[in-house]
Amino acid sequence: MKQLQIHALDNVAVDVETGHKVALKDIPEGSNVIKYGFPIGHATEDIKAGESVHTHNVKTNLGEKLTYTYEPVKYELPQVEEYTINAYVRENGDIGIRNDIWIVNTVGCVNKVAEKLASLTGAFAFPHPYGCSQLGDDHKLTQLILKGLIQHPNAGGVLVLGLGCENNHIASFKEILGEVNPRRVKFLNTQDCEDEITEGVKLIEELKAYADTFERQPVPVSKLKVGLKCGGSDGFSGITANPLIGQFSDLLIAAGGSTVLTEVPEMFGAETILMNRCKDEATFEKTVKLINDFKDYYIRHNQVIYENPSPGNKAGGITTLEEKSLGCTQKGGMAPVVDVLDYGERVEKNGLNLLNGPGNDMVAVTNLVAAGCHMVLFSTGRGTPLGGPVPTVKIATNQNLAEKKRNWIDFNAAPMLEGKNLSEDLFQYVMDVANGLETANEREGYREIAIFKDGVTL
Numbered sequence: 001m002k003q004l005q006i007h008a009l010d011n012v013a014v015d016v017e018t019g020h021k022v023a024l025k026d027i028p029e030g031s032n033v034i035k036y037g038f039p040i041g042h043a044t045e046d047i048k049a050g051e052s053v054h055t056h057n058v059k060t061n062l063g064e065k066l067t068y069t070y071e072p073v074k075y076e077l078p079q080v081e082e083y084t085i086n087a088y089v090r091e092n093g094d095i096g097i098r099n100d101i102w103i104v105n106t107v108g109c110v111n112k113v114a115e116k117l118a119s120l121t122g123a124f125a126f127p128h129p130y131g132c133s134q135l136g137d138d139h140k141l142t143q144l145i146l147k148g149l150i151q152h153p154n155a156g157g158v159l160v161l162g163l164g165c166e167n168n169h170i171a172s173f174k175e176i177l178g179e180v181n182p183r184r185v186k187f188l189n190t191q192d193c194e195d196e197i198t199e200g201v202k203l204i205e206e207l208k209a210y211a212d213t214f215e216r217q218p219v220p221v222s223k224l225k226v227g228l229k230c231g232g233s234d235g236f237s238g239i240t241a242n243p244l245i246g247q248f249s250d251l252l253i254a255a256g257g258s259t260v261l262t263e264v265p266e267m268f269g270a271e272t273i274l275m276n277r278c279k280d281e282a283t284f285e286k287t288v289k290l291i292n293d294f295k296d297y298y299i300r301h302n303q304v305i306y307e308n309p310s311p312g313n314k315a316g317g318i319t320t321l322e323e324k325s326l327g328c329t330q331k332g333g334m335a336p337v338v339d340v341l342d343y344g345e346r347v348e349k350n351g352l353n354l355l356n357g358p359g360n361d362m363v364a365v366t367n368l369v370a371a372g373c374h375m376v377l378f379s380t381g382r383g384t385p386l387g388g389p390v391p392t393v394k395i396a397t398n399q400n401l402a403e404k405k406r407n408w409i410d411f412n413a414a415p416m417l418e419g420k421n422l423s424e425d426l427f428q429y430v431m432d433v434a435n436g437l438e439t440a441n442e443r444e445g446y447r448e449i450a451i452f453k454d455g456v457t458l
Contacts, residue, residue, distance in 0.1 A: 238327020
């Protein structure tokens with residue numbers, strides 16, 4: 001059995017065939033289990049050297065809310081040459097790496113109308129169940145996420161499709177949306193017309209004509225914004241794909257670009273690593289609030305803060321939330337944290353941004369898109385076909401997945417187990433996607449959204 005010790009301080013190694021942990025030495029009951037150089041929990045019984053280390057003999061160390069102290073740590077970013085990509089420059093100066101036509105519903109009641117219009121025109125529809133019978137923060141959040149989609153520069157044109165009687169009716173939604181270019185964004189209330197399909201097709205054809213006025217042109221890669229996500233993680237996630245994404249993040253940031261790390265519950269147990277990389281104390285305080293507010297969300301609903309990882313994670317070798325978080329946060333590389341964003345807020349600062357939101361794959365990807373990310377890098381050890389409205393690059397953590405699910409996977413990080421450096425390969429692949437190369441989710445037509453919900457539905 002070939003084993004990999006990740007950090008010199010570790011008292012466990014990873015079986016490179018299965019992703020599961022094996023004790024490198026005796027670990028007495030109550031002692032910390034160390035992986036990535038940090039505790040990932042404690043032994044619930046004596047563990048002998050060579051024995052399996054997993055949920056049967058390890059328990060999390062995590063508890064409730066904590067008090068944090070800012071202890072800044074700075075890292076040197078790599079030196080990179082200047083890069084350009086070929087993108088669509090919008091009238092407001094934003095860039096898009098796609099020139100799609102999107103249909104964005106104000107309410108779920110018109111989902112099927114949107115899907116029919118998409119099938120007739122080649123536009124992309126994103127069904128969701130909300131926009132009516134929501135109260136307070138849920139209603140506002142739905143509006144902010146939909147606003148972020150409508151503003152997204154990957155869409156050359158957007159049809160906003162409403163019903164007419166919903167809470168989020170078009171007239172009300174326009175107050176949140178603000179001023180838009182009427183050539184790029186058009187509105188249709190289906191209750192107001194005799195034949196919504198004919199009228200919708202007509203409006204989409206007008207949007208296509210506008211989108212066709214744009215052509216790709218060279219722009220600096222510093223304008224690129226990339227979301228960072230993992231799902232269906234396994235024991236290799238923190239060894240191959242997530243560190244690789246972190247290397248990419250550092251390269252893009254060194255070139256002046258931006259990346260966005262979300263999945264707040266999967267920062268628990270590794271949050272101090274991010275906190276101490278905050279550019280200043282004000283950003284540190286925003287990060288503390290990000291973490292503690294999400295813990296309050298769990299407490300409000302009488303849920304255990306550390307009720308994670310998922311069954312699939314455990315089957316793949318991840319034992320505790322600390323272990324999952326220490327692997328998950330590696331997607332953020334070593335760059336300073338420059339800003340912390342709430343739901344519906346957009347990336348404004350170049351560098352590594354943290355974004356509020358859960359680990360749920362569809363919700364997290366949707367949040368990243370609404371924040372303005374042009375694409376999402378998505379590491380996975382178990383595999384998933386999921387895709388958002390933007391290119392969603394699936395990066396396999398292991399060879400078996402890469403070979404088995406070729407129709408899902410875009411990039412294979414497994415050679416890192418043999419010591420291969422793939423950072424330049426992934427960077428070039430992302431550049432190719434930015435320049436128009438289709439990802440698996442785009443080829444398969446897998447594009448979805450999901451909006452976070454917390455409160456009462458009428």
